[in-house]
């Protein structure tokens with residue numbers, strides 16, 4: 001069956017791509033993604049200047065996912081501006097993730113990438129791991145202000161990476177803010193911020209930064225990601241596309257996001273743990289599920305969740 005998708009009016013050859021975060025910081029990692037079956041090349045969130053990130057240990061694999069507090073390590077946005085033209089050779093969409101530490105930083109970076117080889121801009125409103133920086137997406141006033149500032153210029157599709165919400169009032173408030181601006185897509189969800197994993201043997205947290213508080217990822221958070229994708233699908237006009245993220249390891253996980261209404265899905269922890277083979281495996285598994293269920297095309301199953 002046909003797995004190709006259109007997200008924010010950009011064509012993707014398949015439904016499965018890498019999420020910002022794991023194995024997408026260096027140029028070598030991005031070329032590796034270009035040579036893989038990932039439907040796009042998505043970069044690690046970047047800041048104005050290069051960052052080392054948080055002290056290690058800052059990533060811990062868990063039985064059903066991971067906890068991490070990387071602290072936005074990246075090469076600085078100019079490095080990504082510079083390497084983008086060398087990544088166009090793979091003929092797949094280039095998605096730049098931008099995570100400024102202030103609205104001004106976001107404005108400077110978005111305006112630069114609007115004039116770059118990027119195909120889509122994903123602005124991260126949900127990094128939970130920079131000490132002292134609250135998640136923008138949890139401050140509705142700041143979210144509104146930031147969107148007003150970054151959507152002022154350029155015609156490349158711009159989207160927002162959202163944190164998880166847990167309340168219908170919050171889904172509605174955020175959806176109403178998004179509808180005020182030319183936002184072309186959302187990516188939902190980011191890791192669940194500020195969780196704590198304790199090792200009873202060492203009697204310590206499993207990561208060092210922020211006294212062990214870090215973003216929870218992987219299978220643990222799939223039900224939260226599915227709920228956020230489905231809630232926003234119902235609240236947002238179809239002109240706003242949705243990337244589903246959170247706990248996708250298999251074709252079945254991807255199919256669940258498809259039923260919830262996702263236009264394409266991003267893989268993070270599974271890609272971190274298994275490498276680039278995950279993209280072709282998950283695509284093939286999804287294709288087999290669609291065949292078995294007699295769906296000819298992704299769009300026949302999209303948002304087709306059957307309520308009881």
Ligand SMILES: O=C(O)c1[nH]c(=O)[nH]c(=O)c1I
Nearest residue numbers: 069070071072127129191215
């Ligand atoms: O710690 C990180 O670098 C990080 N970690 C996350 O789980 N989500 C994010 O958006 C980021 I920028």
